[in-house]
Amino acid sequence: MPLHRTVRSSQAALRNQFNAKSRLTHPRARDSIFQLSTPRRTYGSGPNPTPGRSPLKVWPFIAITLVGTGSYTLMKSPMPAIAPPKSHPQISSPAKDTPTFSPDNVSVIFVLGGPGSGKGTQCEKIVRDYGFTHLSAGDLLRAEQDRPDSEFGNMIKEYIRDGKIVPMEVTVQLLENAMTEDIKQHDGKGKFLIDGFPRKMDQALHFEASVCPSKSTLFFDCPEDVMLARLLNRGKTSGRTDDNEESIKKRFKTFVDTSMPVVDYFETKGKLVKILAVRSPDEVYQEVRRVLRSLGF
Numbered sequence: 001m002p003l004h005r006t007v008r009s010s011q012a013a014l015r016n017q018f019n020a021k022s023r024l025t026h027p028r029a030r031d032s033i034f035q036l037s038t039p040r041r042t043y044g045s046g047p048n049p050t051p052g053r054s055p056l057k058v059w060p061f062i063a064i065t066l067v068g069t070g071s072y073t074l075m076k077s078p079m080p081a082i083a084p085p086k087s088h089p090q091i092s093s094p095a096k097d098t099p100t101f102s103p104d105n106v107s108v109i110f111v112l113g114g115p116g117s118g119k120g121t122q123c124e125k126i127v128r129d130y131g132f133t134h135l136s137a138g139d140l141l142r143a144e145q146d147r148p149d150s151e152f153g154n155m156i157k158e159y160i161r162d163g164k165i166v167p168m169e170v171t172v173q174l175l176e177n178a179m180t181e182d183i184k185q186h187d188g189k190g191k192f193l194i195d196g197f198p199r200k201m202d203q204a205l206h207f208e209a210s211v212c213p214s215k216s217t218l219f220f221d222c223p224e225d226v227m228l229a230r231l232l233n234r235g236k237t238s239g240r241t242d243d244n245e246e247s248i249k250k251r252f253k254t255f256v257d258t259s260m261p262v263v264d265y266f267e268t269k270g271k272l273v274k275i276l277a278v279r280s281p282d283e284v285y286q287e288v289r290r291v292l293r294s295l296g297f
């Protein structure tokens with residue numbers, strides 16, 4: 001059987017299985033993050049949008065539906081932990097040859113650092129002084145988690161509580177939707193601080209290849225004991241389900257195992273600036289300003 005037929009029939013089988021078993025396809029769950037997105041714009045020599053590619057982005061929808069189904073099923077099973085969803089080789093999005101946004105029009109600065117290293121605090125100051133649009137991947141995920149008809153709410157909740165990285169298709173799509181909306185209001189241009197992302201190599205590679213190549217990454221370097229104290233303090237008022245000692249320890253482990261390779265990757269690419277975060281917020285910010293100046297902002 002030709003490959004495309006195999007793919008389609010396996011999708012249909014999985015979709016049927018999913019429809020039969022899962023509450024996630026309830027007819028009311030129509031307001032999907034994938035439907036909110038506008039058709040992809042591309043740059044480069046190709047036509048826009050690429051012929052033969054559905055502007056409805058069916059592939060990512062199928063991929064995330066299956067990832068979500070798998071995760072949700074695992075969460076409901078008596079297994080002791082959430083197993084990370086494995087992407088199905090036949091349903092992953094086809095490789096895109098050009099990112100949606102050109103770095104000529106859109107500047108992306110990633111902001112990384114362990115939980116509690118001060119990313120959000122510094123982003124707030126940068127936005128005040130430089131007019132970047134701040135997109136916190138964690139905030140976007142929490143908003144999606146709380147959206148009443150979200151298909152992914154339960155899955156996101158479990159991942160965040162356990163300090164694990166939500167399957168990248170959800171996060172990348174939320175970011176791309178937010179960027180698209182912002183860019184529409186700024187004549188096709190944009191300047192984004194993407195906070196707390198990418199936290200995993202697959203996210204980094206996928207975002208840069210299909211959404212927009214980054215200009216640089218600010219990495220806030222902070223020891224765990226300092227971050228722990230800050231987070232426990234933040235937990236007194238943040239209302240976040242993951243600002244407790246048990247979740248914080250899991251987040252630290254995820255950061256070391258999964259996110260540090262991203263930091264190392266951008267460093268080897270010469271696209272990372274390390275900033276010591278064990279100083280007062282204003283002292284840290286002085287260095288941030290120097291770095292932004294050196295990047296041409």
Ligand SMILES: Nc1ncnc2c1ncn2[C@@H]1O[C@H](COP(=O)(O)OP(=O)(O)O)[C@@H](O)[C@H]1O
Nearest residue numbers: 114115116117118119120121230234279280281
């Ligand atoms: N340089 C700093 N020194 C002391 N406390 C800080 C500093 N930067 C941030 N904080 C505090 O630490 C907590 C975590 O900071 P936040 O910016 O939310 O971190 P992140 O976004 O990296 O998780 C917050 O309560 C914040 O007020």
Ligand SMILES: O=c1ccn([C@@H]2O[C@H](COP(=O)(O)OP(=O)(O)O)[C@@H](O)[C@H]2O)c(=O)[nH]1
Nearest residue numbers: 115116137138159160163164165166196197
């Ligand atoms: O790209 C991302 C960013 C965040 N998260 C999840 O959101 C949580 C909170 O991230 P956030 O950046 O809001 O907070 P931080 O841990 O840096 O304080 C993380 O532990 C992850 O579970 C995720 O899955 N993917």
